[in-house]
Amino acid sequence: MKTDEIAQLQGQIERERAARKQAEALLEEKIRELTLANRLLQRYLDSVPCMVVALDTRGCIVMINRAGCSLLGQPESALLGQPWFERCLPQPAGRSLFPSYLQLVAGDVHARERLTEYPVLDGEGRQREMAWHTGMLTDATGQVVGTLSSGEDVTERELAATATAESRELLLKIIDTVPARVFWKDTDLRFLGCNTAFARDAGMASRDDMVGKDDYQMAWAAQADLYRADDKAVMASRIPRLFFEEQQTTASGETVWLRTSKVPLINDDGETFGVLGVYEDITEYRRIEADNRVHVAELTALNTMLIEAQNQMLRSVKMASVGRLAAGVAQEIDNPFAFIHSNLVALKENVADLLSVVAAYEKLEPLLAKEPDSLASVVQAKSTANLEFLQHDILNLIGESLDGVQRARKIVDTLKDFSRVDTAEWRLANLETGLESTLSIIWNEIKYKAKIKKDYAGIPEIECLAPQLNQVFLNLLINAVQSIDERGVIILRTDFDEHEVWVEVGDTGRGIDPEHLERIFEPFFTTKPAGKGTGLGLSLADNIVRRHGGRLEARSKPDKGSVFRVTLPRDRSAIKSDS
Structure with a gap:
């Protein structure tokens, strides 16, 4: 190279x-x-109070914050890489949310809705309700590599919501058990709720069907304006309107009567947010009331008949009493006439003797001066006739005769007054005078058994049926005499105040046992032996006093005697309508 x-x-x-x-x-x-x-x-995620967890496409935990570890009760090292849905979620009846998660990471947006609320198990194995917000994690190319979710523990809120729902359901059940109809409306007067009975009146299948409707959509639309005016007035015044009566047309077309109460609904801030109404159907009560009015009219007519029958009975009782007293009255009349006759006979004889003396004087008068013997004979005649006594006694005899005649006349007049049966006319009368006349009538029965003590206050006259009150006094005096076994005292007292007068008849007789005292005014109740009393005397007396607007009261102690008080109003105007 x-x-x-x-x-x-x-x-x-x-x-x-x-x-x-x-x-x-x-x-x-x-x-x-x-x-x-x-x-x-x-650090940021750890500072977040709610749970935050990141999952890969297999549903395994790749990140979890401190709040999540705390809720699950496990450290981060024990959770990373673990299958979220199998490890941390309850699996009731084999159901799992993992398939929905796979659909979500595969791009099915509808799966996210199924993952918005689901529970997890906390460190103690308890189920905690969670509300989730889930976002997708993608790489640089936009490929989904997992999810990031934040979860809020809403267990308490769910429990509160459940408790609220249960309380509402319980309240509705309680309202349904109330026999009255119950409803409540908002400020627009649309129904917010009601009980089943109210819904039935409205023709609805259930109470839920009432929600959102108003009175114009009900069977009682014709009365809607009136009902709504009431509702508005109650909300505006914030004062309940209680127990008023109104009519309603039900779904069956029947018109019924209601007794209604309405109360404003006010929240904790003092704001009125509606009105509550409660009513009951009183149609049957009204029918009964109408029937009762008919019955009252019938009873009034019957009572009138009974009063007339009572008057007849009073007349019969009075006549019987007068008949029973006739012998005594006759004796009282005979006695004065007896000594009148006797006095007149004596007077005749005395007058004859006096005339003989006068005749002797007439014959010897010319010779008186010349004939001492004749004068002596005149003196002898005067002495024989007891002329000095005759001159004084003749006036006394005539006075006694006149007194006897007056007593006889008074007794006869009293008897005529007492036995008068015409009681239809109310007149001013003095009760003390009536008591005295009654005492005269019965005196023959009293004088051998009792001493009379009087304590009269000079009571004013009152408007009354005097003969009927005399019958009351007669019954009380007879009872007083019959309660005395040997010798006793009968006390007559009267008194008055600004509004009433009263008459008391007391005695020192046997008295009345406490168990009998409450029954003595009952018709036919008597403690006397058979054949000795009818048990009507005090009952009739009580009825007469009541008719006068008064009251007949008794107080007694065994072996100490009794006191009966007749109290009557001074002003009859308060009782005229009943007379």
Whole structure:
């Protein structure tokens, strides 16, 4: 070989060696740059709080950051090169996402959708729900060499979402169990939800069918304007509207009555975002109410008949009482007339004696001065007739006679007053006067068993049915007398205040047992032996007092006596409608 050819070859070798050294230096520089970039990338990825993992085309781990290692509970050295889908993912029922990954790196973009959310197993073997964002890794020629994915742990969020869904479902179930209809709307008055009962009224197959609709699309479209006006007023005022009645046309075409309440819906920021409504169908209640009104009218008519029957009974009881007292009253009348007759007989005899003395004076008067003997006979006649006594006694006898006549007249007038049965007219009357007249009627039964004590306050007159109240006093006085076994006291008291007057009839008799005290005003209840009482006296008395707008009350202690109080209003205007 020629020397110049060798020299050329050596020069070429030197140039190639220099070029190789330069290339090696450039490569080393690039390697240093890539190593630095890789370290910087690793540091960056390690600072990211979510998991970042890079896979090659076989699905093996070629890079994973610190958050990923921490979540999986394994060091990087134990994870690199491991099959991601088989090592770190749960495989329920033999299902695997690895085929979808192969489709993704092969260019199937739809496979990426299947890899957006899937779980991984953490270091304790628990399943963690992850949300993934995946990008393709390519080389300089654009060839896919793997994937880079970042995953966010959404387990808590999923659990919260699940809990929220479960709570919502539970709430809807609870609302469905409520017998009322429930609905809620947004501020545009479109339905956000309802319970099944409400959807059924609207003719919907399910409650979900109501969402987004408004009242104009319902069976009750004719009432829509009214309903919406109510809803707007509640939201504007932010004040609930409770328990008002309205009508509704249901999907079946039936018009029903509702009792409705509406409440504004207000969020935590104090903003109104809708309205909640609750109503119940009260159509049946309304029907029952109408029936009740008919029944009340029937009962009112029946009550009128009963009142008339009661009046008849009162008359019968009163007449029976008067008949029972007739003997005593007759005796009271006979006694005054007896001593009137006796006094008149004595008066006649005395007058005759007086006239004889007068006659003797008339005969002897001319001789008195001349005839001392005649004068002596006159004096004898005066002495025999006891003229001085006659002059005083005759006036007393006449006074007693007049008193007896007056007593007889008073007793007869009282009896006539008491037995009057016409009770239809309300008049002003003094209850103390009525009590006194009643006492006179029954005095023959009282005087042998009880002493009367009176404590009258001078009560004012009231408008009443006086004969009926006299019947009340009669029943109370009879009960008081019958409660006294031997000798006792009956106390009569009256008093009044600005609004009421009251009369008390008390006694020192046997009293009433506590278990009987609550029942004494019941019809036909009596503690007397059979044949001794009907059990109607106090019941009728109570009804009469109630008719006057008053109340009949009793207090008693066994062996200590009883007190019955009749309290009546001074102003009858409050009870005129019931009379």
